[in-house]
Amino acid sequence: MQKEMVKLTAKFKLKKTLEGLDYLFQAYREIVNFLITYAFENNVTSFYRLKKETYKSLRKEYPELPSHYLYTACQMATAIFKSFRKRKKKEKAKGKPVFKKEVIMLDDHLFKPNLEKGIIKLSTPSGRIQLEFYPAKYHEKFNDWKVGQAWLVRTPKGVFLNVVFSKEVEIKEPKAFVGVDLNENNVTLALPNGEFVQIITHEGETRTGYYLKRRKIQKKLKTGKRRKELLEKYGQRERNRLNDLYHKLANKIVELAEKYGGLALEDLTEIRDSIRYSAEMNGRLHRWSFRKLQSIIEYKAKLRGVRVVFVNPAYTSSLCPVCGGKLSPNGHRVLKCSNCGFEADRDVVGSWNIRLRALKMWGVSVPPESPPMSVGGGKPALTVNAIKGRSRRDGNNPPKFIGSAFGGTPRAFSFKPQRI
């Protein structure tokens, strides 16, 4: 058993905004700008020093404001000034930093959410006020979580409170690992019992659809508000749809991994340095998607006590999982080992190698993968029909293969593609 912390941000849209908030946003912006200017002129990058040298005068000027607003303003100003300095060194920023946003950082002294009642109490210069928010289904799970920092944000769409919640979870000792290979149009899982599960996502097609839609708008409307609105609308719709897909996918993946207690993903930070980056990433998920989907899988896994490990992704789809030899393409998405004759779909190879690497990382000595493979006279019986038969891609057909390398029941599911 090991304890870990899960942190998630929840968004609360406020129902109506009180007049007092106008003053608060304005005062806070003034304060942050004063602090940034002070930090800039005196080259202060330490939060403590900035607070120490400015607190008294700010206190005098804003006597009604709860003092924690001054603390968080110092934190924000320090962060803004530091990032400005960094950008300036790279010649990406000029002049002096200015804070124009309508954002107020809150610590847990300044607000208290009551999820059951749908209200948030906020400390203001005129005492504690109650803000009502629009409840969302997903808010409920945070009932027993710890409240951390928050940001009060005013946008043209309304005022939002983004709250960071955290929860301590217990991660069990994994019995085995499920290898998860994330691709542009499918997610392939290698289960410890030798089965492979493939979930067809059609994400690439969805993206292309939205891309074409946006291009059409850009061609039709050259400038103007309408163009901006439409582009924003479809951008938002695409993000919502992908987000929804990722949550469903992550739930399914974690569900499959739960009984083994372990799940392995590729380490993205390694990919960056890999020379084989472009070749290896061919047909892989878009970088943004990759990270987003991974982070959803990771926290959902932790919440169920499943251990997540990240393995080196280099050559996961070019080395033979059976003998370690080099694989070469052998027809559409099929790879073949010139050393031992093993042949399989590249996504199956990817997920299999990811699973094997997790075992190695975890210190389990990996026996050569030799379950009932020697059936076909020297060649592994693994040139599985199952794996071969899975390349149909149109969305109306039942999915999509799922192969089982060593027998066992093939399993299948897919998320139906939706038309735009």
Ligand SMILES: [Zn+2]
């Ligand atoms: Zn081989």
